[in-house]
Amino acid sequence: xxxxxxxxxxxxxxxxxxxxxxxxxxxxxxxxxxxxxxxxxxxxxxxxxxxxxxxxxxxxxxxxxxxxxxxxxxxxxxxxxxxxxxxxxxxxxxxxxxxxxxxxxxxxxxxxxxxxxxxxxxxxxxxxxxxxxxxxxxxxxxxxxxxxxxxxxxxxxxxxxxxxxxxxxxxxxxxxxxxxxxxxxxxxxxxxxxxxxxxxxxxxxxxxxxxxxxxxxxxxxxxxx
Numbered sequence: 001x002x003x004x005x006x007x008x009x010x011x012x013x014x015x016x017x018x019x020x021x022x023x024x025x026x027x028x029x030x031x032x033x034x035x036x037x038x039x040x041x042x043x044x045x046x047x048x049x050x051x052x053x054x055x056x057x058x059x060x061x062x063x064x065x066x067x068x069x070x071x072x073x074x075x076x077x078x079x080x081x082x083x084x085x086x087x088x089x090x091x092x093x094x095x096x097x098x099x100x101x102x103x104x105x106x107x108x109x110x111x112x113x114x115x116x117x118x119x120x121x122x123x124x125x126x127x128x129x130x131x132x133x134x135x136x137x138x139x140x141x142x143x144x145x146x147x148x149x150x151x152x153x154x155x156x157x158x159x160x161x162x163x164x165x166x167x168x169x170x171x172x173x174x175x176x177x178x179x180x181x182x183x184x185x186x187x188x189x190x191x192x193x194x195x196x197x198x199x200x201x202x203x204x205x206x207x208x209x210x211x212x213x214x215x216x217x218x219x220x221x222x223x224x225x
Contacts (some may be wrong), residue, residue, distance in 0.1 A: 019175025030220045032094035038104025046112050063102035071095045076167045088169035107149030111142035132172035144215050158200050
């Protein structure tokens with residue numbers, strides 16, 4: 001038992017630490033922009049003109065129908081043929097934002113449609129513009145209702161970040177793969193990597209559970225026993 005722990009401390013802890021930091025960089029850049037894209041696409045789909053609504057639907061359909069790994073390959077390997085060259089980090093973040101934004105938009109769109117239209121009419125009757133009513137009345141309620149779905153997508157993104165290794169960006173999985181190749185201790189290395197991802201996902205889940213309770217409005221949430 002001492003020997004595996006010694007191996008982890010001496011040969012694995014350093015690479016996995018820096019790999020985890022790289023994964024957190026990916027996640028920290030992708031999550032906020034993915035949420036913003038999701039809100040923009042959802043609002044455009046529900047409240048935009050027919051052209052804007054069609055474009056939003058087409059974007060969601062295209063991204064949802066394309067495997068994330070294929071999307072990353074298109075961004076990193078195909079775009080240079082038209083003069084757009086991105087680093088592995090930038091290509092990974094771009095793909096994650098597009099995927100996360102498309103799926104988030106579906107949760108947010110459903111949440112927007114769950115807000116009664118009478119509230120929008122009432123806000124307009126009080127002198128608000130349509131845009132003010134959407135931003136001040138509809139979106140805050142939609143954001144709270146979409147939180148469980150969007151948080152689920154963010155948790156998926158934590159695990160999807162391992163795909164950045166396929167673009168030669170060395171994150172947690174990539175760093176572990178290199179360490180396992182040098183030592184030939186694949187079972188031990190990938191078991192540790194799995195535990196690190198489990199810890200990251202568990203912490204994120206606990207945070208979103210806390211956030212849901214923090215944003216809950218008494219009397220408006222379903223009773224829990």
